[in-house]
Amino acid sequence: MVRSLLASDPALSRGREFAHNASETRGPxxxxxxxxxxxxxxxxxxxxxxxxxxxxxxxxxxxxxxxxxxxxxxxxxxxxxxxxxxxxxxxxxxxxxxxxxxxxxxxxxxxxxxxxxxxxxxxxxxxxxxxxxxxxxxxxxxxxxxxxxxxxxxxxxxxxxxxxxxxxxxxxxxxxxxxxxxxxxxxxxxxxxxxxxxxxxxxxxxxxxxxxxxxxxxxxxxxxxxxxxxxxxxxxxxxxxxxxxxxxxxxxxxxxxxxxxxxxxxxxxxxxxxxxxxxxxxxxxxxxxxxxxxxxxxxxxxxxxxxxxPEQVAAADKAREVVARLYAAYEQEPALMGEGWAKATPAAEPDRTRHIVDYIAGMTDRFALKQCQEIYGLVPGDLSNV
Incomplete structure (x- = not known):
């Protein structure tokens, strides 16, 4: 492959946010x-x-x-x-x-x-x-x-x-x-x-x-x-x-x-x-x-x-309800997020909201459903349509 003049050059990178030890390459x-x-x-x-x-x-x-x-x-x-x-x-x-x-x-x-x-x-x-x-x-x-x-x-x-x-x-x-x-x-x-x-x-x-x-x-x-x-x-x-x-x-x-x-x-x-x-x-x-x-x-x-x-829209509606319920639960009681996340919950906004959003955004589909089941005892119907 002939390298284009338009290509980004890793040797000329603008660097990283945090300084690092250039000698620690961990491989070529x-x-x-x-x-x-x-x-x-x-x-x-x-x-x-x-x-x-x-x-x-x-x-x-x-x-x-x-x-x-x-x-x-x-x-x-x-x-x-x-x-x-x-x-x-x-x-x-x-x-x-x-x-x-x-x-x-x-x-x-x-x-x-x-x-x-x-x-x-x-x-x-x-x-x-x-x-x-x-x-x-x-x-x-x-x-x-x-x-x-x-x-x-x-x-x-x-x-x-x-x-x-x-x-x-x-x-x-x-x-x-x-x-x-x-x-x-x-x-x-x-x-x-x-x-x-x-x-x-x-x-x-x-x-x-x-x-x-x-x-x-x-x-x-x-x-x-x-x-x-x-x-x-x-x-x-x-x-x-x-x-x-x-x-x-x-x-x-x-x-x-x-x-x-x-x-x-x-x-x-x-x-x-x-x-x-x-x-x-x-x-x-x-x-x-x-x-x-x-x-x-x-x-x-x-x-x-x-x-x-229509079946996609119906599944999406149920999924939105799961996420909305999780947010409402964690907003009211941060301890439901687990010890580590609960302890780190900020008191002031917007950091408090962003912390809860970070927790939910990191979830997989399966974990979100599991959490909703544990908190509310149910989930809003069968989300899967395939």
């Missing part, structure tokens, strides 16, 4: 490789295995969770980074960590926490990712957090581009360790963001078809997906449909990946450094206008037919 790794490894070995990363991706607390072993989704994002991100000559380790670290701040039950849990903590600024999963990595996940004796490099933290903070109105939790972290929030991020961070889109656009189709919430005939209403299906049928006329559907998803991923590579190269042709990427003032890594429109159509279909499916 770059700064970004160390960041990736710290993320993979963290408790917060392991908890993703039992957090909702699309389906709430699924019984089936074949449905994606936040962990498997993050691994799939990282695989796509690595391919993009390697082909574009970017730093693959930085890209992988960003892909693996991007969902660490998600609470139990996915967006349903996020909405419940946002409503419960609204008087103290609400909840944002991206800000919670930074808070988890910079303050809560603390395995080291010399400092709080994982002490990741500036480039990883910056890329995670700008998950959806520059931040002009930071969530209070993110603003507090930025005040302690400035992340240049109003500026565009590295090309690696931009690649990680589009890898996330490619992964969930296509893998959620796979899960939706498996669950029976999506049907092929409905999916073919999306014109460019229908074109892909006809091509697969023509290439494999006597193969069973289940295999063809997975081939369709693979082909769509490949189509999107190739489009991102071609478009990103065109957008960055006249740039000569990573600093010029940040100063460009616009998104450089992403879909071409034509693919962007096709992806928008697919997203609209998925929201209509899968994410807002």
């Amino acid at each position: 790794r770059s700064a970004f490789q160390r960041d990736r490894d710290r993320i993979i070995h963290s408790i917060a990363f392991r908890r993703l295995k039992s957090k909702t991706q699309v389906f709430v607390a699924p019984y089936g072993d074949h449905y994606r969770t936040r962990l498997t989704h993050s691994l799939e994002v990282a695989q796509i991100g690595r391919v993009l980074a390697r082909t574009l000559g970017l730093d693959e380790d930085l890209t992988e670290a960003l892909c693996l960590a991007h969902d660490i701040g998600h609470p139990p039950f996915g967006h349903a849990g996020e909405k419940a926490l946002d409503e419960a903590s609204a008087r103290q600024g609400g909840f944002d999963h991206n800000a919670q990712t930074l808070r988890t990595l910079m303050r809560l996940e603390s395995p080291y004796p010399a400092h709080d957090g994982l002490n990741l490099s500036w480039e990883v933290l910056e890329g995670l903070a700008k998950h959806n581009g520059p931040v002009t109105h930071a969530h209070p939790a993110l603003a507090e972290l930025d005040s302690a360790y400035a992340l240049d929030l109003p500026q565009w991020s590295s090309l690696e961070a931009q690649v990680a963001a589009v890898a996330d889109d490619i992964a969930y656009d296509n893998h959620d189709i796979d899960d939706g078809l498996r669950a029976g919430f999506l049907h092929l005939d409905d999916l073919l209403a999306v014109d460019w997906v229908a074109d892909g299906w006809r091509a697969v049928e023509q290439q494999y006329p006597r193969v069973e449909r289940s295999r063809l559907l997975r081939e369709l998803v693979r082909n769509q991923i490949g189509l999107m990946v190739n489009d991102v590579i071609e478009h990103t190269r065109a957008m960055t042709r006249d740039l000569a450094s990573a600093d010029e990427v940040r100063a460009a003032g616009r998104m450089l890594a992403g879909f071409s206008p034509a693919m962007h429109e096709q992806e928008r159509q697919l997203k609209a279909f998925m929201y209509d037919r899968l994410y807002y499916h």
